[in-house]
Amino acid sequence: YEITNNTTSILSKSSEFSYIIVGGGTAGECSVDYPSLTIANRLTVNPNISVLVIEAGRNLRDDPRITDPGSFGVADYSDLEWDYVSTNQSLGNRSQALTVGKVLGGSSAINGMQWTRGTAAQYDALEKLGNPGWNFDSMQKRYMKKSERFHKPTLNQTNLGVTFQPSAHGLNGRVSTGFPNPYPCPLCNLWDVLIQASSAVFPGIRTTGEIDQCSGDPRGVSRCSYSIIPGSDSDLEAGENIRSSSAESYVYSLSPNDRPNLHILVEHKAVNIVWNEHPDLPPSARGVAFQAESDPSQSFLAIVQKEVIVSLGALSSAPFLERSGVGDRNLLENLDISVTADLPAVGTNLQDQAGIFSLFDASFMMNTTNHAPAAGAAAFVTLPQILGSKGAEAYVQDLKHSLQQRAQRIVDTGGLTSFEGASKVLEIQFEQIGTENAPVVELDFIALPASSAFAASTWILLPQYRGNIHITSNDPRIVPAKDFTLVVNASLATRKLFTQPSVKNLYSLELLPGLTVQTPEDFTAYVFANYSAVGHFIGTVPMLPQSLGGAVDAELKVYGVKGVRVADASILPIQLSAHLQSTVYGIAEKAAEMILNEYEKGRREEM
Numbered sequence: 001y002e003i004t005n006n007t008t009s010i011l012s013k014s015s016e017f018s019y020i021i022v023g024g025g026t027a028g029e030c031s032v033d034y035p036s037l038t039i040a041n042r043l044t045v046n047p048n049i050s051v052l053v054i055e056a057g058r059n060l061r062d063d064p065r066i067t068d069p070g071s072f073g074v075a076d077y078s079d080l081e082w083d084y085v086s087t088n089q090s091l092g093n094r095s096q097a098l099t100v101g102k103v104l105g106g107s108s109a110i111n112g113m114q115w116t117r118g119t120a121a122q123y124d125a126l127e128k129l130g131n132p133g134w135n136f137d138s139m140q141k142r143y144m145k146k147s148e149r150f151h152k153p154t155l156n157q158t159n160l161g162v163t164f165q166p167s168a169h170g171l172n173g174r175v176s177t178g179f180p181n182p183y184p185c186p187l188c189n190l191w192d193v194l195i196q197a198s199s200a201v202f203p204g205i206r207t208t209g210e211i212d213q214c215s216g217d218p219r220g221v222s223r224c225s226y227s228i229i230p231g232s233d234s235d236l237e238a239g240e241n242i243r244s245s246s247a248e249s250y251v252y253s254l255s256p257n258d259r260p261n262l263h264i265l266v267e268h269k270a271v272n273i274v275w276n277e278h279p280d281l282p283p284s285a286r287g288v289a290f291q292a293e294s295d296p297s298q299s300f301l302a303i304v305q306k307e308v309i310v311s312l313g314a315l316s317s318a319p320f321l322e323r324s325g326v327g328d329r330n331l332l333e334n335l336d337i338s339v340t341a342d343l344p345a346v347g348t349n350l351q352d353q354a355g356i357f358s359l360f361d362a363s364f365m366m367n368t369t370n371h372a373p374a375a376g377a378a379a380f381v382t383l384p385q386i387l388g389s390k391g392a393e394a395y396v397q398d399l400k401h402s403l404q405q406r407a408q409r410i411v412d413t414g415g416l417t418s419f420e421g422a423s424k425v426l427e428i429q430f431e432q433i434g435t436e437n438a439p440v441v442e443l444d445f446i447a448l449p450a451s452s453a454f455a456a457s458t459w460i461l462l463p464q465y466r467g468n469i470h471i472t473s474n475d476p477r478i479v480p481a482k483d484f485t486l487v488v489n490a491s492l493a494t495r496k497l498f499t500q501p502s503v504k505n506l507y508s509l510e511l512l513p514g515l516t517v518q519t520p521e522d523f524t525a526y527v528f529a530n531y532s533a534v535g536h537f538i539g540t541v542p543m544l545p546q547s548l549g550g551a552v553d554a555e556l557k558v559y560g561v562k563g564v565r566v567a568d569a570s571i572l573p574i575q576l577s578a579h580l581q582s583t584v585y586g587i588a589e590k591a592a593e594m595i596l597n598e599y600e601k602g603r604r605e606e607m
């Protein structure tokens with residue numbers, strides 16, 4: 001394979017590729033990798049199959065900010081990120097920095113590496129929403145586990161409090177996962193105290209047993225697992241744990257002479273799809289126009305034989321489609337973009353999981369010698385655990401009675417295009433929160449490396465708001481609905497947890513929210529003034545029937561055109577009680593399988 005920023009080096013050999021993948025991020029590389037598996041091995045030796053990946057970020061293979069898991073939250077990532085900023089939000093009248101990765105490996109190269117999955121019912125909900133074949137059984141067994149090479153915890157790690165379920169993990173995939181080794185104790189004491197204190201604050205929360213945040217039931221509080229290559233047991237050398245980004249897992253780990261048919265062009269921005277127009281057929285992708293990041297006046301065109309796979313992430317895939325003439329007709333015509341497909345769903349349904357930070361000055365320095373991720377344990381908390389059973393019942397009743405009104409508001413504010421679709425997704429979320437008791441809040445316990453501070457990051461998991469992102473303006477509006485009640489309550493619960501006597505012993509001062517924040521009103525004001533986006537963006541090219549406001553079908557094909565699929569976090573129509581990367585890898589594995597099956601079918605038909 002080759003990775004280069006030199007367009008001539010790539011286009012001089014061929015300007016035509018079987019598949020062009022725009023975006024070399026978390027999902028993009030997975031699609032590239034699939035050819036290493038059985039059927040596809042045959043394909044890659046076929047010189048007619050070639051793949052071009054176009055990635056705007058740089059190839060920074062050995063940058064310690066990426067490779068060292070201890071860098072997250074400490075190192076300056078500003079040159080590895082896109083500088084998306086939202087418009088002022090309806091809540092708090094503030095804009096938000098929207099962080100996503102701009103580097104080969106995408107967000108998987110700069111994320112917090114936590115390795116978790118949603119509840120089984122949340123994947124089943126994809127099927128209920130009209131996407132045949134998208135359910136937990138198949139996502140977990142065939143795709144999410146397939147992407148994973150889990151390192152079972154050592155005896156030492158389990159003795160130190162790590163829990164897991166063997167059946168929740170894949171052992172033969174490419175993304176290395178597991179627990180840091182050596183395990184970052186003496187912080188274990190901190191995690192143990194926080195885990196115990198959680199049970200005092202969140203009645204009934206699981207703190208023992210084989211809790212595994214990848215099992216389909218993440219409820220409870222337990223130690224985090226990560227997308228890392230754990231260090232060896234004996235060697236205490238710094239740098240032993242290494243981040244396993246998608247670039248590390250799917251590209252760098254290949255032998256350099258492997259895959260001469262894989263071309264990765266970095267530092268180039270994909271601008272739009274160029275189309276073949278037929279009088280009687282839907283437009284089909286002819287190629288991708290792209291430009292050098294260093295000199296946008298230099299434009300190039302790569303031709304595609306089969307398909308363009310759009311994997312630019314939830315903030316860039318929809319704008320790319322709109323620049324390609326796929327989007328809302330009025331919006332495109334106002335911008336003088338020729339309309340290839342009138343698909344108003346593109347760019348709607350943006351969701352993140354708004355969060356808030358608490359910070360404490362501890363009486364000891366955090367151990368940072370073994371380059372382990374900073375988050376040690378995470379609590380996935382249900383509604384009754386946050387609000388008590390009466391409070392939860394009242395909240396659920398309110399969700400039920402306001403459902404139609406909220407669905408209408410989502411449509412009115414450009415969050416989804418179909419009232420029926422909005423009602424359906426809200427009903428499904430209502431079931432998850434009210435009946436299935438899915439976690440609605442996550443608390444991460446974090447030791448800030450090279451400091452004496454530790455923190456809790458608290459965020460809502462299943463937002464009811466919907467925003468949008470369009471090329472006219474970068475406008476992801478957040479409609480608060482009921483969610484901020486939960487952030488405020490979660491923030492109050494975090495304070496309660498950190499004032500349990502056992503936890504209080506561990507720090508001398510609460511730095512954030514700080515002692516001026518005392519009453520529920522203070523907390524509400526604090527949350528409104530300080531909540532932030534957490535980087536878990538989804539939904540802007542929703543996988544739903546078109547009549548319900550979808551932009552891609554269950555095969556990830558964009559409605560109204562041929563030869564274009566979207567495979568990244570954009571296609572998820574609803575949030576999960578989870579961090580997203582494991583699911584995005586699963587989406588990409590499934591996409592790769594569908595693409596290759598179709599390729600094979602086409603070949604058989606040609607013969």
Ligand SMILES: Cc1cc2nc3c(=O)[nH]c(=O)nc-3n(C[C@H](O)[C@H](O)[C@H](O)COP(=O)(O)OP(=O)(O)OC[C@H]3O[C@@H](n4cnc5c(N)ncnc54)[C@H](O)[C@@H]3O)c2cc1C
Nearest residue numbers: 023025026027056106107112113114270313535569579581
């Ligand atoms: C700060 C942060 C922390 C997170 N922490 C966790 C965590 O701990 N655990 C977890 O599971 N998830 C976490 N996530 C979420 C997770 O990383 C993402 O949901 C997931 O990686 C998204 O994958 P993707 O393929 O959709 O997009 P990305 O991985 O972002 O890939 C998109 C790629 O497209 C490229 N691109 C965009 N526009 C263009 C263009 N026009 N031309 C060419 N290239 C372009 C980008 O540079 C990028 O490489 C975190 C995310 C962030 C931002």
